[in-house]
Structure formats: C-alpha cells, structure tokens
Amino acid sequence: MELRKDPITRSWVITGDDVIEPAPRHLTCQFCDPSAEPAQVVANLPGLDGSAWSARSVVHPHALYHIEGEPTRRGDGLYDRMGSVGAHEVLLENPRHDGHLWKASDAEVEQFLRLAALRLQDLKRDARFKYISIFKNHGEGAGQEFDHPTSQLTATTFVPRRVLYELRSGREYFEAKERCVFCDILAQEERQNLRILEICGDYAAFCPYAPRVPYETWIMPRSHEASFERTGSSRVGSVTDLASLLRRTLQRIRTVTEAFHLVLHTSPNSQHPSATLGYWKTLDEDYHWHIEILPILEAKARSYTFKEIYYSPVTSETAVKRLREAKI
Ligand SMILES: [Zn+2]
Ligand SMILES: [Zn+2]
Ligand SMILES: [Zn+2]
Numbered sequence: 001m002e003l004r005k006d007p008i009t010r011s012w013v014i015t016g017d018d019v020i021e022p023a024p025r026h027l028t029c030q031f032c033d034p035s036a037e038p039a040q041v042v043a044n045l046p047g048l049d050g051s052a053w054s055a056r057s058v059v060h061p062h063a064l065y066h067i068e069g070e071p072t073r074r075g076d077g078l079y080d081r082m083g084s085v086g087a088h089e090v091l092l093e094n095p096r097h098d099g100h101l102w103k104a105s106d107a108e109v110e111q112f113l114r115l116a117a118l119r120l121q122d123l124k125r126d127a128r129f130k131y132i133s134i135f136k137n138h139g140e141g142a143g144q145e146f147d148h149p150t151s152q153l154t155a156t157t158f159v160p161r162r163v164l165y166e167l168r169s170g171r172e173y174f175e176a177k178e179r180c181v182f183c184d185i186l187a188q189e190e191r192q193n194l195r196i197l198e199i200c201g202d203y204a205a206f207c208p209y210a211p212r213v214p215y216e217t218w219i220m221p222r223s224h225e226a227s228f229e230r231t232g233s234s235r236v237g238s239v240t241d242l243a244s245l246l247r248r249t250l251q252r253i254r255t256v257t258e259a260f261h262l263v264l265h266t267s268p269n270s271q272h273p274s275a276t277l278g279y280w281k282t283l284d285e286d287y288h289w290h291i292e293i294l295p296i297l298e299a300k301a302r303s304y305t306f307k308e309i310y311y312s313p314v315t316s317e318t319a320v321k322r323l324r325e326a327k328i
Contacts, residue, residue, distance in 0.1 A: 010161070056091075106244045106247060198324075216293065221238075224285075255323075
C-alpha cells in the first residue's frame with residue numbers, strides 16, 4: 001500500500017493492489033471471547049468494579065497503516081507519494097460485548113474518552129505523525145467492522161483534507177478577527193437557541209447551521225480548547241459531563257436511525273510547526289476541538305450520493321426539535 005496526493009485538491013489517498021482478504025466471519029467475538037486469539041494490546045485503562053480493564057486499545061487485525069519505517073515522501077514528476085507509515089488501532093469502548101456508548105454508564109463512557117485522550121497524547125510524541133483521527137462507524141451502511149463496541153484510530157503522516165479545511169478557515173478567521181470561529185458559532189447558537197440540542201456543564205450539543213446530512217450533530221466544549229487530549233487534565237470533573245452528553249446525544253440520534261459515523265476533530269501534531277508556512281502559529285487560539293456525528297438514513301441515502309454539494313432534506317431547526325423531544 002502507498003499514499004498518493006491529488007495535486008489539485010491536495011488530498012491523500014491510500015492505494016495499492018494488495019489483495020485485502022475479507023475479514024473471516026467470526027462466530028465468536030475476537031475481542032471478548034476467551035477462546036479467541038488475543039489481540040495485540042497497546043494500552044489498557046484499569047477496570048471498574050473488579051473487571052480486568054475498562055477501555056483498551058489494540059492493533060487493528062488488518063491494519064491499513066504500519067508503525068515501522070519512515071514515510072519517505074518522494075516526487076514522481078508533479079506528483080507526490082509516500083509509504084503508508086502510521087498507526088491503526090481498534091479502541092475497545094467497553095469489556096462487555098453489549099456495552100455500547102448509549103447503553104453504558106457515564107463512568108464507562110468516561111473511561112473510553114480518557115483512553116482516546118491517552119492515545120492522542122502518546123501518538124503525538126511521534127514526530128512522524130501529523131494527525132491522529134479517532135472515529136466510529138456504527139451499523140450497516142456505515143462500514144461497521146466489528147460487533148464488539150469499538151472505535152478506531154489512525155495516526156497518519158498527513159492531515160486529512162476535511163481537518164485541513166477547518167484549520168485553514170480557523171486560521172483565516174482568527175487573522176481577520178482575532179477570535180475563534182468555533183467559539184463565535186457556539187456563542188451565536190446559544191444566543192439564538194434555534195439549533196441547540198442540549199447543554200451539559202461546559203459542553204454543548206447542537207445541529208450545525210448547514211448540515212451535510214439530516215440530523216448531523218456536533219458536540220463542542222463551551223470554553224475554548226484546541227486539543228481534546230488536554231480536556232481531562234485541564235478541567236476537573238468535566239469529562240463526566242462530556243461522557244453523559246455523548247451518551248444522551250447518541251440515544252437521541254438512535255431514535256431516528258441506528259447507523260452513524262462519529263469523528264473527533266482535534267488539533268494536529270504541532271511538535272514541528274512549519275516556520276515558512278506559519279501553519280500552526282496561532283493553532284491554540286484559532287482551532288477548537290469537537291465531535292461530529294453524521295447519522296445515516298437508509299431511505300434518504302440516494303439523496304446525497306452527489307458528494308460535491310450536500311443535500312439535507314431536514315433542516316437543523318426541525319432536526320433539533322425532533323431530537324430534543326426524543327424519549328431517552
Ligand atoms: Zn465482544
Ligand atoms: Zn474556540
Ligand atoms: Zn470538524
């Protein structure tokens with residue numbers, strides 16, 4: 001496998017002719033069945049109430065990126081390519097096979113969030129990695145890979161395109177106004193109260209003004225913070241509020257549809273800021289971490305097959321009413 005860059009959109013694609021074996025259909029769960037071959041454990045959080053662990057990170061059994069080696073970026077005429085160096089981990093959210101985030105206790109969800117923060121801190125120490133993505137694909141139509149409650153993590157030698165757009169916009173807005181665009185968005189949303197789903201302590205859940213899909217929902221800290229991994233250490237007690245808001249938001253979304261994508265957007269690795277590009281100079285002030293949840297509505301799937309212009313047949317004002325009223 002190798003990475004190639006599209007010279008026009010500047011996005012990287014991972015490509016190769018390696019045959020990807022379809023994952024063998026496991027009759028038993030490869031993460032919690034005692035007879036399954038043990039996964040390669042990367043990190044563990046201590047168990048709650050006597051269990052061996054509460055949240056755990058393991059190497060992905062069919063990893064797309066591999067930790068060894070140097071990415072060695074090479075030119076090919078006008079093109080750019082590099083090796084698929086990185087990390088690909090499965091984050092086990094709960095030791096229980098049915099311990100999904102929306103069914104778990106706040107303390108269990110909190111352990112998962114702490115594991116995510118821990119992995120981000122650890123992987124950001126590796127100067128080869130420019131960005132660490134944490135995401136979850138749940139349900140048919142979302143590309144769910146495992147039955148066990150899991151999220152995934154990839155550490156890459158490039159910043160994914162969508163995050164790059166956000167970083168550029170954040171920086172430009174900050175240059176013009178000396179304010180964080182995300183803080184300004186949330187302040188206006190709270191003032192107008194048209195699209196706010198729920199406020200829980202220092203966290204807010206809301207449906208964005210221009211959604212990409214119906215019922216798209218974001219969770220964001222109300223105080224400015226660029227890096228998710230600093231959340232646990234900088235503010236005492238607030239991880240519990242975040243855990244509880246995440247759990248309830250997923251419960252609400254699941255009254256509309258079972259399948260969703262969830263992605264955490266946090267600051268890139270700023271260990272080696274580029275002096276010439278001035279990229280991450282104001283990063284701590286101009287970027288603001290958040291979680292994006294993109295529900296997948298089967299019936300409406302055909303409507304947004306055009307990837308260039310998003311089409312949402314439900315406005316965020318209508319979506320938020322329905323989600324607020326959901327019995328959870
Ligand atoms: Zn399991
Ligand atoms: Zn902010
Ligand atoms: Zn984002």
